Amino acid sequence: MTTLARSNTMAQKTTRIGLIGYGQIGATVHQMIDADPDNGMEVVFIHDLEASRLADLPADLALADLADFAAKEPDLIVEMAHPDVTRQWGTTILEKTNYMFISVTALADAGMEEKLKEVTHKYGTRVFIPHGGVVGMDALLENREVWEEVQVIMKKPPKNVDCERAGIDPDSITGEKVLYDGPTRGICPIFPRNVNTHASIAYAGIGFDRTHSLLVVNPEWDKASVAIHATGPGIELKVERVEGITGVTGASTPASIYNTVQMIGSTGPGIHLR
Numbered sequence: 340m341t342t343l344a345r346s347n348t349m350a351q352k353t354t355r356i357g358l359i360g361y362g363q364i365g366a367t368v369h370q371m372i373d374a375d376p377d378n379g380m381e382v383v384f385i386h387d388l389e390a391s392r393l394a395d396l397p398a399d400l401a402l403a404d405l406a407d408f409a410a411k412e413p414d415l416i417v418e419m420a421h422p423d424v425t426r427q428w429g430t431t432i433l434e435k436t437n438y439m440f441i442s443v444t445a446l447a448d449a450g451m452e453e454k455l456k457e458v459t460h461k462y463g464t465r466v467f468i469p470h471g472g473v474v475g476m477d478a479l480l481e482n483r484e485v486w487e488e489v490q491v492i493m494k495k496p497p498k499n500v501d502c503e504r505a506g507i508d509p510d511s512i513t514g515e516k517v518l519y520d521g522p523t524r525g526i527c528p529i530f531p532r533n534v535n536t537h538a539s540i541a542y543a544g545i546g547f548d549r550t551h552s553l554l555v556v557n558p559e560w561d562k563a564s565v566a567i568h569a570t571g572p573g574i575e576l577k578v579e580r581v582e583g584i585t586g587v588t589g590a591s592t593p594a595s596i597y598n599t600v601q602m603i604g605s606t607g608p609g610i611h612l613r
């Protein structure tokens with residue numbers, strides 16, 4: 340049998356994917372998975388806290404009660420909703436299947452991190468954290484033993500930050516204002532939906548306690564930026580992305596999340612960048 344003939348007969352397992360959160364990112368990721376019939380991935384359920392978000396989906400895709408997820412036999416569940424999902428469902432999901440969560444601020448809770456690790460060891464499942472809005476996470480991770488200092492500087496318009504939740508009146512902000520300046524561990528519970536990039540940078544690099552976070556807002560800005568500055572002996576990393584922002588999400592993030600889903604779940608043929 341020739342190599343080609345053999346590959347034509349290779350059975351490819353389809354990766355069954357469950358999505359939690361059908362907002363800006365979740366809906367785009369769903370469309371992107373469905374747009375490529377050769378990627379070897381199939382969305383088997385979609386859950387959202389707000390039932391109205393699922394109204395236009397085929398009835399067999401909309402999962403009203405997340406407690407029923409296992410009946411759909413997913414190989415991977417992707418959270419694109421809120422860090423509460425990991426707090427409430429992370430370990431239950433990992434008793435059955437693999438889990439990728441994009442609301443990475445959940446990891447700033449050291450007890451939560453430990454519980455997630457424990458359950459994966461017990462049940463042989465895996466957790467995935469995407470690079471999401473972070474440019475250069477590979478460089479942080481691959482040199483994580485080398486960095487002595489890592490700084491994250493995030494700049495956003497205040498309307499794209501959950502100021503009220505943090506006890507700040509957004510209308511009182513009339514110029515440039517620093518909302519947080521300190522270790523990354525501390526910023527995550529204050530702005531859980533706004534600083535996932537800080538959490539990913541900390542986890543990839545030198546941890547939540549040693550990474551330094553700065554959050555600055557200014558109503559005159561119409562774009563968001565995240566800059567990383569990491570230094571170690573004989574090495575320096577500087578990277579910054581400036582982009583449009585809608586709600587809590589930068590313009591490039593939905594495609595980035597899809598890219599990570601397909602890195603994990605795609606079983607299709609072709610040339611794959613890693």
Ligand SMILES: NC(=O)c1ccc[n+]([C@@H]2O[C@H](COP(=O)([O-])OP(=O)(O)OC[C@H]3O[C@@H](n4cnc5c(N)ncnc54)[C@H](O)[C@@H]3O)[C@@H](O)[C@H]2O)c1
Nearest residue numbers: 360361362363364387388419420421442471472532535588
């Ligand atoms: N990792 C990253 O780089 C990155 C970047 C941007 C946003 N995020 C995070 O991704 C998540 C989604 O962002 P988005 O722009 O799509 O938000 P969005 O507000 O457009 O959509 C979120 C959806 O999740 C649903 N939801 C909220 N809490 C839920 C819960 N407990 N259970 C089930 N569904 C719930 C909402 O009803 C909504 O439909 C947010 O938590 C955001 O902070 C991560």
